[in-house]
Amino acid sequence: MRKSWAVVAGAVALAVGLSGCSVLEGDPNKAPEPSITIKRTPPPGSEALAKFYSQELSWKGCGVGQCADLTVPLDYSKPDGETVKISVLRMRATRPNEREGSIVVNPGGPGGSGVDYARAADFIVGKPVRQRFDIVGFDPRGVGRSDPVDCLSDAGMDEFLGSEQTPDDAAEAQGFLAEGKKLGDGCVQLSGDLAANISTIDAAKDMDILRSALGDAKLNYLGKSYGTYLGAIYADLFPKLVGRFVLDGVLPPDTTPEENALGQAEGFERATRAWAADCVDGGNCPLGNSVDAVMAGMRQMFKDLDAKPVPVSGDARVKELTEAWASTGVAQAMYDQGQWSTLTDAIAKVKQGDGTDLMGLADAYASRDPDGKYTSNLLEAFFAISCLDNPDSPDASTYEERAKAFAQKAPTWGAFMAWGGAVCAQWPVKSDVKPHKVSAPGSGPIVVIGTTRDPATPYENSVRLADQLSNGRLISFDGDGHTAYGRSNSCVDNAVNDYYTEGKAPPKKLDC
Structure with missing residues (x-):
């Protein structure tokens, strides 16, 4: 992101x-x-x-x-x-x-x-x-x-969006970089000269x-x-x-890409704390009884899903809610406080072992139907345009260092935002745009x-x-x-x- x-x-x-x-x-x-x-x-x-x-x-x-x-x-x-x-x-x-x-x-x-x-x-x-x-x-x-840019099949987008996005070791980091390279190479292969313009x-x-x-x-x-x-x-x-x-x-x-990522990490952290306060005020918040407890509970939920995803029902392809899909669903609800109660209910179901409703929020974020069809090329265009506008470092250690630094200011969202720039790390087409x-x-x-x-x-x-x-x-x-x-x-x-x-x-x- x-x-x-x-x-x-x-x-x-x-x-x-x-x-x-x-x-x-x-x-x-x-x-x-x-x-x-x-x-x-x-x-x-x-x-x-x-x-x-x-x-x-x-x-x-x-x-x-x-x-x-x-x-x-x-x-x-x-x-x-x-x-x-x-x-x-x-x-x-x-x-x-x-x-x-x-x-x-x-x-x-x-x-x-x-x-x-x-x-x-x-x-x-x-x-x-x-x-x-x-x-x-x-x-x-x-x-x-x-003339929409095309980069991956719908199944390929599912794999990309559901994959590990906060690497825990060098192997996972290289895997994430490889997923980003696959996306970029796909844009060039399927869209030709358009991808560079x-x-x-x-x-x-x-x-x-x-x-x-x-x-x-x-x-x-x-x-x-x-x-x-x-x-x-x-x-x-x-x-x-x-x-x-x-x-x-x-x-x-x-x-710069680093400033954008840190700014978003802090912004989502503030927004999530505002949701957490609303959740606590409503009573029976599924993640805790204080704002700090809810934020800690959110981080633990992501960690648990990283280790063991929970089932999703009614989806043609995605059968499990991973950490990546869950974070996408939570992010969706941060854009409008009108979705906060939906998020609270969805998290309560995740705690009961059902990821369907939180996956529904993630689908809305990705312009994706439960039948696995993406209703627009929003995410492909997002990366194809962003990576031309703001190319980032190809060095995996850059994102590891950012993740540690960002976590000091945004414990819940820092790693997600830090590693998001890695998608553009090996983008196959370049521009001379500078901040x-x-x-x-x-x-x-x-x-x-x-x-x-x-x-x-x-x-x-x-x-x-x-x-x-x-x-x-x-x-x-x-x-x-x-x-x-x-x-x-x-x-x-x-x-x-x-x-x-x-x-x-x-x-x-x-x-x-």
């Missing part, structure tokens, strides 16, 4: 589950005119891409919303070479006569579907925003419907071509989790094309949101990016769960809604 295997699990599940719901005013199949008609030309220095910037999208009704394909170069250094089709979905503003433009959205990952996310437009932005903006989502290259920089360049195709002079954007990293990279490349930008639950581009600060001089206000007990994207990350940006604004939400806009309180929601609809940026710092 370098950043998070399913940072977008809750958001994507919402989008998929509610994709049949939308309340529209007007004809959803009639394409509105852009609020600002501009000449579709590339920004200075990108003239070789003129044919891509000049394209107009051919929208067609597709059940809920309108769909189109955007054409972009596979390799931006070879604009006359192969191309990639990017799947785009637009949910029209519910009051077309008041339409102000588009907001492009990304739910995170990497690997999350922006198409599925945009389908839930009624639920991911406030009503005033929904009325006045088209909500546009796209599956980034390599993801979902946009799905970095976040590529996706950010695609997003600017999408901006032009939408007819917008500047890009309005809502990015959550990894979507903040994508947004920050866009702002770094195209600062003067930044419109109304909101980055919620931050992954700063200047953090770097983003200031985006000349941009409009960029609103950054941080949740104080966010497990996947620690609050400190949001403070860090807001401070680096030349025109950053920080909204701090004192609460639990992953991200804040649309799931926290009216203080956050009203500030973001006013920014989008009125152009009224929040103050430099706003506490909610």
Whole structure:
């Protein structure tokens, strides 16, 4: 879990589950005119891409919303070479006569579907925003419907995700490294040149071509989790094309793989302690009668499952809950406190020798059905993109040392997060991306949101990016769960809604 295997699990599940719901005013199949008609030309220095910037999208009704394909170069250094089709979905503003433009959205990952996310437009932005903006989502290259990267069979993914992920000795460490190499080699074998051209920089360049195709002079954007990293990279490349930008639950581009891993370990530790307090307050907590006792009980549960997995029923392939699957299930519940009671009940059943319910949480994390079918390539794309963006050390001793150091600050999650980087240790394709600060001089206000007990994207990350940006604004939400806009309180929601609809940026710092 370098950043998070399913940072977008809750958001994507919402989008998929509610994709049949939308309340529209007007004809959803009639394409509105852009609020600002501009000449579709590339920004200075990108003239070789003129044919891509000049394209107009051919929208067609597709059940809920309108769909189109955007054409972009596979390799931006070879604009006359192969191309990639990017799947785009637009949910029209519910009051077309008041339409102000588009907001492009990304739910995170990497690997999350922006198409599925945009389908839930009624639920991911406030009503005033929904009325006045088209909500546009796209599956980034390599993801979902946009030439998806493929790395392993479904059975191979089961083996990878269920295997030992906190090695206890040198043999287990080499085995884990071998599993990561198998995944990377599979990406190259099954996906060819695509595997080398799905970095976040590529996706950010695609997003600017999408901006032009939408007819917008500047890009309005809502990015959550990894979507903040994508947004920050866009702002770094195209600062003067930044419109109304909101980055919620931050992954700063200047953090190293080690910093990311430690930050997540500490974030999940805080979130798990918050769940533990809730478990104790509810009475009859299956792991202990105090927060410290519950945390110790969680670690013992993982250790016991490592030595002796418990049975799982009703699954086509996975017959036992291993330590790896259990940790994935627990992590899933940390993204939203609405899942805490489900986790408590699932752990109680594990203590009784039944891993079925905790495996169900792990399935949700992995976008996996009990019949063994993965409903998206989220995890394959996650690693394929992450390992291009943030390559890590090939030396197993690096992760052994990190595991020991991280355990001092995050006893429950330190080893999991430390060893997560090893998946990218021997990744077969490389990039020249380096961690770097983003200031985006000349941009409009960029609103950054941080949740104080966010497990996947620690609050400190949001403070860090807001401070680096030349025109950053920080909204701090004192609460639990992953991200804040649309799931926290009216203080956050009203500030973001006013920014989008009125152009009224929040103050430099706003506490909610």
